[in-house]
Amino acid sequence: MEKFREKFVEEANDLINELEKVLLELESQPNNAELIQQIFRVMHSLKGGSAMFGFNKMDKFTHHLENIYDLIRTNKLAINNDILNITLASVDHLRSLIQEKDDSENTNRVQHDLLLSKILEIINENVMGEENAKTMQPMTPRNKKEHATYYISFKPHPNIFNFGTNPLYLIDELVDLGQAMVFPRFDKLPGIDILEPANCYLYWDIFLATNQGINAISEVFIFADEQCDLTVKKISELNLIEENSFIGIIEKAVQNKQEINIDELVSLTNDLEKIYEKEKETQLQAKITTTADTNISSIRVSSEKLDNLINWVSELVTIQARLSLFAQETETNGLLAISEEVEKISRRLRDDVFSIRLIPIENMLTRFHRLVRELSQNLDKDVVFKTEGTDTELDKNIIEMLSDPLMHIVRNSMDHGIESKADRKKMGKPAKATILLKAFYSGTNVIIQISDDGKGIDPEQIKKHALSKGLIAADVEISKKETLELVFLPGFSTAKQVTKVSGRGVGMDVVKRKIAEIRGEVDLDSEINKGTTITIRLPLTLSIIDGLLVQIGETKFVIPLSSVDKVYEFKHEALLNAVNHLIRTDNNEVAYLNLRKLFEIDGTPPETEHVIVVQYSDVRIGLSVDNIIGQYQAVLKPLGKMYKNQQSISGATILGDGTVALVLDTNKLITQFANSEIKVGG
Amino acid sequence: MGKRILIVDDSESIREVVSFTLENAGHDVLKGVDGQDALKFLDGSNLDLIITDLHMPNMDGIEFIKNVRSKPDYQFVPILFLTTESQTAKKMEAKEAGATGWIIKPFVPEKLLAAIQKVVR
Numbered sequence: 001m002e003k004f005r006e007k008f009v010e011e012a013n014d015l016i017n018e019l020e021k022v023l024l025e026l027e028s029q030p031n032n033a034e035l036i037q038q039i040f041r042v043m044h045s046l047k048g049g050s051a052m053f054g055f056n057k058m059d060k061f062t063h064h065l066e067n068i069y070d071l072i073r074t075n076k077l078a079i080n081n082d083i084l085n086i087t088l089a090s091v092d093h094l095r096s097l098i099q100e101k102d103d104s105e106n107t108n109r110v111q112h113d114l115l116l117s118k119i120l121e122i123i124n125e126n127v128m129g130e131e132n133a134k135t136m137q138p139m140t141p142r143n144k145k146e147h148a149t150y151y152i153s154f155k156p157h158p159n160i161f162n163f164g165t166n167p168l169y170l171i172d173e174l175v176d177l178g179q180a181m182v183f184p185r186f187d188k189l190p191g192i193d194i195l196e197p198a199n200c201y202l203y204w205d206i207f208l209a210t211n212q213g214i215n216a217i218s219e220v221f222i223f224a225d226e227q228c229d230l231t232v233k234k235i236s237e238l239n240l241i242e243e244n245s246f247i248g249i250i251e252k253a254v255q256n257k258q259e260i261n262i263d264e265l266v267s268l269t270n271d272l273e274k275i276y277e278k279e280k281e282t283q284l285q286a287k288i289t290t291t292a293d294t295n296i297s298s299i300r301v302s303s304e305k306l307d308n309l310i311n312w313v314s315e316l317v318t319i320q321a322r323l324s325l326f327a328q329e330t331e332t333n334g335l336l337a338i339s340e341e342v343e344k345i346s347r348r349l350r351d352d353v354f355s356i357r358l359i360p361i362e363n364m365l366t367r368f369h370r371l372v373r374e375l376s377q378n379l380d381k382d383v384v385f386k387t388e389g390t391d392t393e394l395d396k397n398i399i400e401m402l403s404d405p406l407m408h409i410v411r412n413s414m415d416h417g418i419e420s421k422a423d424r425k426k427m428g429k430p431a432k433a434t435i436l437l438k439a440f441y442s443g444t445n446v447i448i449q450i451s452d453d454g455k456g457i458d459p460e461q462i463k464k465h466a467l468s469k470g471l472i473a474a475d476v477e478i479s480k481k482e483t484l485e486l487v488f489l490p491g492f493s494t495a496k497q498v499t500k501v502s503g504r505g506v507g508m509d510v511v512k513r514k515i516a517e518i519r520g521e522v523d524l525d526s527e528i529n530k531g532t533t534i535t536i537r538l539p540l541t542l543s544i545i546d547g548l549l550v551q552i553g554e555t556k557f558v559i560p561l562s563s564v565d566k567v568y569e570f571k572h573e574a575l576l577n578a579v580n581h582l583i584r585t586d587n588n589e590v591a592y593l594n595l596r597k598l599f600e601i602d603g604t605p606p607e608t609e610h611v612i613v614v615q616y617s618d619v620r621i622g623l624s625v626d627n628i629i630g631q632y633q634a635v636l637k638p639l640g641k642m643y644k645n646q647q648s649i650s651g652a653t654i655l656g657d658g659t660v661a662l663v664l665d666t667n668k669l670i671t672q673f674a675n676s677e678i679k680v681g682g
Numbered sequence: 683m684g685k686r687i688l689i690v691d692d693s694e695s696i697r698e699v700v701s702f703t704l705e706n707a708g709h710d711v712l713k714g715v716d717g718q719d720a721l722k723f724l725d726g727s728n729l730d731l732i733i734t735d736l737h738m739p740n741m742d743g744i745e746f747i748k749n750v751r752s753k754p755d756y757q758f759v760p761i762l763f764l765t766t767e768s769q770t771a772k773k774m775e776a777k778e779a780g781a782t783g784w785i786i787k788p789f790v791p792e793k794l795l796a797a798i799q800k801v802v803r
Binding site: 004007008011038040041044045047048049051052053059063166169172176215219222223 | 692693694695696698699702735737738739764766770773774777782783787788789793796800
């Protein structure tokens with residue numbers, strides 16, 4: 001059962017995510033009956049599953065929630081903002097409920113009770129006096145724990161067996177509803193001489209204590225109601241089955257073979273009724289559980305297994321490179337063919353395995369819809385959140401690490417970027433502001449852009465602010481782009497006051513750092529009164545780099561192919577004589593960086609050197625190397641802690657012959673170069 | 683004797699629990715993810731029992747039951763539907779569509795098997 005339970009937890013997380021998504025869609029199209037139907041169905045599945053696998057609190061909770069949408073579905077209730085808010089809050093609460101190991105855990109008890117009471121309020125307001133108030137009865141808090149006692153007289157018609165109904169099964173089912181005392185009655189049994197074996201002569205008196213309500217009892221007989229006489233009567237609001245005096249009364253009645261006098265019973269039970277003790281209040285714990293994110297996929301594998309798989313494939317790729325090299329060197333007949341075959345297979349294997357980790361960014365967008373929706377209400381701004389290219393896929397790890405910085409950016413846009421309703425009106429802008437999240441591929445990168453049509457960032461203000469914080473010198477001349485980039489500096493926060501929304505002590509510097517951790521780059525562009533666009537450039541995956549293997553002296557380096565623009569040959573002489581380290585290539589002048597000097601490698605360069613022109617955002621620089629060995633797929637291994645502060649290397653890779661090559665971080669190299677004009681030429 | 687039983691439910695976990703229970707009891711289990719999907723099993727081959735959920739995407743349980751009953755081969759196959767105790771109206775609807783009985787969710791394996799015993803001889 002445990003493994004099914006785990007499966008259900010995963011399934012439930014998917015359902016909850018689906019629910020959240022559909023709810024947000026519903027907000028923009030409240031009259032879409034299909035969406036309501038979908039919500040109802042998802043809730044129903046949640047309810048069924050949670051009951052099945054022992055999530056009792058969740059079962060009850062979704063039961064009530066489902067009732068609301070049942071009312072909406074049947075047009076007895078109209079969807080409104082209150083209901084949406086409560087349902088969305090409930091979605092969050094469900095996320096924490098599903099994490100509970102068992103019912104004794106009291107995650108957010110306060111929240112649970114609060115939401116439940118709000119939900120019941122909505123239901124009660126709308127079913128007052130309705131004919132189906134009866135079916136709603138079990139959900140009022142008073143009734144949910146109480147058993148009532150019922151008397152059931154079940155008299156099957158003699159021909160009941162002809163319909164394939166076995167009365168004993170019906171009684172079994174009845175007994176399952178609670179606690180019961182069943183008295184079979186034999187007095188209609190005829191003498192053996194006239195007894196018809198295929199007929200039913202027995203009937204039953206049943207006393208049942210159940211919390212399921214009278215309807216549940218009638219339902220047991222739904223398929224047999226034409227083949228029996230049935231009387232169901234409630235005799236007490238309490239569970240009397242365990243009361244000795246009650247048992248005494250009915251046993252006596254049955255033994256004397258009398259018809260049971262129900263009215264008499266009811267009057268007797270009145271004396272027995274007493275107040276039940278209150279449910280013990282357990283200590284309130286406002287324990288916040290972090291809900292685990294789940295991804296949507298048809299086969300579920302633990303990410304640990306996936307990580308292992310990827311690790312082994314990485315090793316395989318490494319060892320395969322060694323095999324290829326060995327095969328080439330030994331030139332053994334047949335081995336080369338085999339090694340090429342292995343290379344082909346491991347390449348496909350690698351591609352396939354890595355694609356397993358890729359999930360569409362759509363999976364994380366729901367919470368942004370949510371965020372924008374909630375902030376719109378909090379800040380009293382009218383904002384639509386639009387998305388484009390949501391099927392763009394990224395490594396699951398990257399998506400997870402991306403979520404926080406993106407949230408921060410959106411929060412910033414909402415808080416600082418988008419103007420108040422009044423200001424927008426004054427500016428003659430559309431009343432509805434827009435935040436657009438756009439994702440698309442660019443080479444081996446994925447670009448995510450978040451733009452708003454808010455008031456933009458004023459470079460003059462940024463400059464002033466940076467001055468006051470001592471981040472720049474007073475006399476320095478900087479471009480607009482450089483000015484805007486000041487917001488990424490630690491200690492820079494332009495918010496005039498700390499606000500509830502974005503004033504959390506983290507600024508854009510944290511965003512930049514977080515994104516750099518996943519080898520991404522952030523760019524900011526802004527136009528006053530037009531809006532701000534933040535562009536994030538991300539690698540598709542974290543662990544493999546397509547690169548150019550190059551050599552300087554005896555040392556080998558890998559330059560990421562994604563940043564390589566062009567490769568040129570130059571005479572060493574020409575480089576030496578270059579003015580200001582500028583070389584002419586295809587009618588362009590490009591600054592070049594002497595890597596040999598930068599990395600302090602001894603020896604003399606060959607007569608003909610290669611200059612690899614790499615590009616990052618708008619800057620192109622050339623890197624001079626001795627020799628280009630070829631294209632190489634590097635499995636990136638992190639350098640140890642000791643090297644974490646160096647700026648030009650992103651990792652290392654093991655080459656086919658077992659030696660180590662360093663992987664250049666060209667983006668950082670270029671930024672460094674552009675900022676400080678390192679004098680390492682010639 | 684092992685029976686050939688078709689279960690239809692859009693929830694994978696429920697499907698798994700039911701089929702696990704049935705297979706352990708020696709039955710052959712066919713699985714459909716919704717009414718639409720399950721129609722493919724109605725190919726004229728013998729079915730001893732159908733167990734179906736009511737709320738499903740594409741084709742819900744009621745529609746599915748009607749579909750089953752419209753096929754001459756399956757007019758008499760017992761159909762049990764999975765339901766929760768709060769859905770009286772649905773039960774009547776399912777009964778009218780041609781269901782034989784129901785199984786209340788949540789259930790324990792013994793109850794499931796007992797319910798099946800009732801309709802499969």
